[in-house]
Amino acid sequence: MTPTELAALHAAAFTRDRPWGVDEFASLRDSPFVELYTRPGGFALTRTIAGESELLTLAVDPAQQRQGLGRGLVQDWITALPPDTTHAFLEVAADNAPARALYLSMGFAQVATRRAYYARASGPAVDACIMRRDLTYGHTGI
Numbered sequence: 188m189t190p191t192e193l194a195a196l197h198a199a200a201f202t203r204d205r206p207w208g209v210d211e212f213a214s215l216r217d218s219p220f221v222e223l224y225t226r227p228g229g230f231a232l233t234r235t236i237a238g239e240s241e242l243l244t245l246a247v248d249p250a251q252q253r254q255g256l257g258r259g260l261v262q263d264w265i266t267a268l269p270p271d272t273t274h275a276f277l278e279v280a281a282d283n284a285p286a287r288a289l290y291l292s293m294g295f296a297q298v299a300t301r302r303a304y305y306a307r308a309s310g311p312a313v314d315a316c317i318m319r320r321d322l323t324y325g326h327t328g329i
């Protein structure tokens with residue numbers, strides 16, 4: 188996927204958050220330690236440094252949600268991690284029930300909270316939940 192396609196899909200999926208620009212995706216995609224996982228209709232962007240891997244963003248086309256794409260992309264990420272990766276983590280808005288349910292069902296647990304982290308156009312800012320999944324050495328995926 189090109190940076191333009193990534194930005195368009197991201198804007199379609201994230202209706203309440205600031206959309207990431209084409210330049211941001213171009214710069215991230217070319218950054219060291221960053222990996223892009225794609226499936227038709229969705230993508231995941233991750234960064235892995237010193238045994239820790241972060242899910243930077245995950246987006247599925249609204250017309251193709253609830254068909255297993257999000258789960259598949261998280262699976263692609265975890266499966267591809269080097270065997271010495273100790274844990275995978277991410278941040279998700281407390282009011283994003285679909286994403287939190289997805290991560291919980293894939294072995295992530297909430298380990299911390301950032302208060303009032305995500306601004307909302309109407310209403311108060313919402314907390315960010317930091318979720319983490321510990322990985323055993325040589326993990327084979329999900």
Ligand SMILES: CC(C)(COP(=O)(O)OP(=O)(O)OC[C@H]1O[C@@H](n2cnc3c(N)ncnc32)[C@H](O)[C@@H]1OP(=O)(O)O)[C@@H](O)C(=O)NCCC(=O)NCCS
Pocket residue numbers: 200201244245246247248251252253254255256257258259277278279280283284285286288289290292
């Ligand atoms: C979160 C997101 C990536 C999930 O992608 P998806 O392809 O729809 O998810 P899947 O079909 O793989 O669903 C996997 C599991 O997630 C949970 N889930 C997904 N959508 C859900 C919803 N609308 N309500 C409740 N649970 C949901 C369920 O546990 C589901 O398993 P099930 O279908 O067996 O019940 C997608 O909704 C999305 O792009 N949302 C907007 C962007 C976003 O919030 N990204 C994550 C930011 S941290």
